[in-house]
Amino acid sequence: MKLRRVGAIVLRQFYLMRASPTRLVPAFAWSAIDIVLWGFITRYLATLSDAGPALALGLLGAVLLWNFFGRIMHGVTTAFFEDIWARNLLNLFATPLAISEYVTGLVLTSLATGAISLAVMLALATGVFGLSFFAYGLAFVPFLLVLLLFGVGLGILASAIVLRLGPASEWLIWPIPALLSPFAAVFYPLSILPAWMQWVAHLLPPAYVFEGMRAILAGQPFPAQTLAWALGLAVLEVLAAYAFFVHIHRRAVRSGLLARYSAESVS
Amino acid sequence: MTAIGARSAGPGAAPVLAVADLAKRYGATTAVDGIAFTVGRGEIVGLLGPNGAGKTTTINMILGLLAPSAGSIRIDGVDLARHRSQALARSNFAAVYAALPGNLTVRQNLRWFGMLYEVPDLGRRIEDLLAEFDLVRFADTRCGLLSSGEQTRVGLAKAVLNDPVLLLLDEPTASLDPATAQDLRALIRGIADRGRGGILWTSHNMHEVQAVCDRVLFLAQGRILLEGDPRTLPHQHGADSLDALFIRLARQPLAAEGER
Numbered sequence: 001m002k003l004r005r006v007g008a009i010v011l012r013q014f015y016l017m018r019a020s021p022t023r024l025v026p027a028f029a030w031s032a033i034d035i036v037l038w039g040f041i042t043r044y045l046a047t048l049s050d051a052g053p054a055l056a057l058g059l060l061g062a063v064l065l066w067n068f069f070g071r072i073m074h075g076v077t078t079a080f081f082e083d084i085w086a087r088n089l090l091n092l093f094a095t096p097l098a099i100s101e102y103v104t105g106l107v108l109t110s111l112a113t114g115a116i117s118l119a120v121m122l123a124l125a126t127g128v129f130g131l132s133f134f135a136y137g138l139a140f141v142p143f144l145l146v147l148l149l150f151g152v153g154l155g156i157l158a159s160a161i162v163l164r165l166g167p168a169s170e171w172l173i174w175p176i177p178a179l180l181s182p183f184a185a186v187f188y189p190l191s192i193l194p195a196w197m198q199w200v201a202h203l204l205p206p207a208y209v210f211e212g213m214r215a216i217l218a219g220q221p222f223p224a225q226t227l228a229w230a231l232g233l234a235v236l237e238v239l240a241a242y243a244f245f246v247h248i249h250r251r252a253v254r255s256g257l258l259a260r261y262s263a264e265s266v267s
Numbered sequence: 268m269t270a271i272g273a274r275s276a277g278p279g280a281a282p283v284l285a286v287a288d289l290a291k292r293y294g295a296t297t298a299v300d301g302i303a304f305t306v307g308r309g310e311i312v313g314l315l316g317p318n319g320a321g322k323t324t325t326i327n328m329i330l331g332l333l334a335p336s337a338g339s340i341r342i343d344g345v346d347l348a349r350h351r352s353q354a355l356a357r358s359n360f361a362a363v364y365a366a367l368p369g370n371l372t373v374r375q376n377l378r379w380f381g382m383l384y385e386v387p388d389l390g391r392r393i394e395d396l397l398a399e400f401d402l403v404r405f406a407d408t409r410c411g412l413l414s415s416g417e418q419t420r421v422g423l424a425k426a427v428l429n430d431p432v433l434l435l436l437d438e439p440t441a442s443l444d445p446a447t448a449q450d451l452r453a454l455i456r457g458i459a460d461r462g463r464g465g466i467l468w469t470s471h472n473m474h475e476v477q478a479v480c481d482r483v484l485f486l487a488q489g490r491i492l493l494e495g496d497p498r499t500l501p502h503q504h505g506a507d508s509l510d511a512l513f514i515r516l517a518r519q520p521l522a523a524e525g526e527r
Contacts, residue, residue: 086369088368090332090365092383097383253332253333256293258333259332259333
């Protein structure tokens with residue numbers, strides 16, 4: 001892997017954001033709105049029950065972590081869409097750039113925008129609503145890592161789907177986090193779900209994160225084994241998503257799809 | 268019309284592009300049917316043919332954007348199928364249908380593409396190319412705001428950024444006024460005359476082809492029907508001009524094949 005080529009992909013995204021700062025707004029705006037909205041909801045709920053700060057920390061923590069995952073996923077797909085929107089795939093893939101270098105560049109871009117989103121959310125949650133995520137202790141780091149990896153994997157998978165189905169299919173990609181959220185048990189225990197949904201949930205690393213988060217808030221020990229399992233699952237899913245992207249790219253090169261990739265939709 | 272200048276690869280010089288038995292099939296449809304040709308150092312080879320002849324399919328295969336069904340492509344001796352990155356590092360292209368991202372400035376586009384090609388001393392190389400292609404005043408203008416002629420010059424500057432040994436130009440002057448097109452042809456001829464690399468050029472402008480190309484390949488229905496010097500080829504085949512020969516070959520490719 002040539003770092004200079006990876007840097008070229010990141011630099012292009014940096015140029016785009018610097019030229020048009022509105023591109024950065026989605027990186028934090030929706031997450032910030034969610035934090036403010038849920039911050040007031042939890043503040044209200046706290047007045048109705050004795051759970052108080054623990055309830056606020058649980059709900060707002062869940063909102064923050066889920067938004068972080070969503071930003072990472074959309075960070076990867078949006079960086080990929082920039083090349084689709086600019087009809088740049090011909091120029092890009094006629095260079096010595098390897099797929100691994102391209103995908104690494106997309107992921108690094110996503111990490112940068114995801115970090116901005118996380119910083120804004122943490123600032124709002126602590127500054128405005130007075131919450132401290134130190135309650136989670138060091139567990140907060142593996143929580144973030146699992147969600148980051150899952151977001152990366154899903155972002156790569158979604159990009160491969162758009163590469164295969166054409167630019168119009170990007171509309172299928174935006175709602176993916178919302179579709180997954182009931183299964184990931186973001187706001188309620190896994191045991192609430194019917195059995196078939198629990199089966200699906202066990203394939204989703206975020207479900208382990210949110211179960212672990214609730215366990216810590218309930219005073220239970222840090223679920224190291226469960227998180228290690230979630231981490232392994234997330235790594236496997238990143239590798240599977242990358243293999244799928246490579247497969248779709250090779251298929252596009254064989255079928256001529258890549259060379260024709262400028263139409264509104266392709267089949 | 269006289270040639271701007273012509274040279275051919277010296278005898279025994281290794282070709283910058285060697286295409287052998289190249290084919291592309293889509294099910295029962297054959298787009299390219301077992302073609303073979305070379306491009307030598309310092310040589311400009313014109314790839315001619317009617318729409319749908321297989322020119323762009325051939326170029327896409329050489330660019331690594333389309334996998335051949337059969338055959339091999341070697342760029343500067345490097346097998347494209349086996350060593351994709353190394354082979355593509357030695358080539359570059361400009362095409363009227365592949366404009367650079369319009370939301371980046373000329374300098375930004377040259378910089379990030381230069382990084383993709385790992386161009387050494389990139390800053391200086393960019394400044395040299397901006398001057399060579401008369402783009403200094405547009406350096407900080409977004410490419411999407413440039414005229415089509417200016418965008419073509421930017422595309423060509425990108426295409427020579429890595430000093431490629433193989434330069435592929437797909438109708439590079441299609442959107443240019445006659446004066447700009449002439450300047451550009453001279454510029455491209457100059458690049459070839461430096462002798463380091465060769466150029467594969469497609470065009471529907473036969474006068475341009477006669478002026479610039481050392482050799483032409485006539486492609487129809489995915490096959491090479493004729494090959495030779497564009498200045499002598501028409502007379503060898505009983506045509507008044509390259510235009511007339513092109514029209515005859517486009518309309519009666521099977522008859523032309525019998526003449527080979």
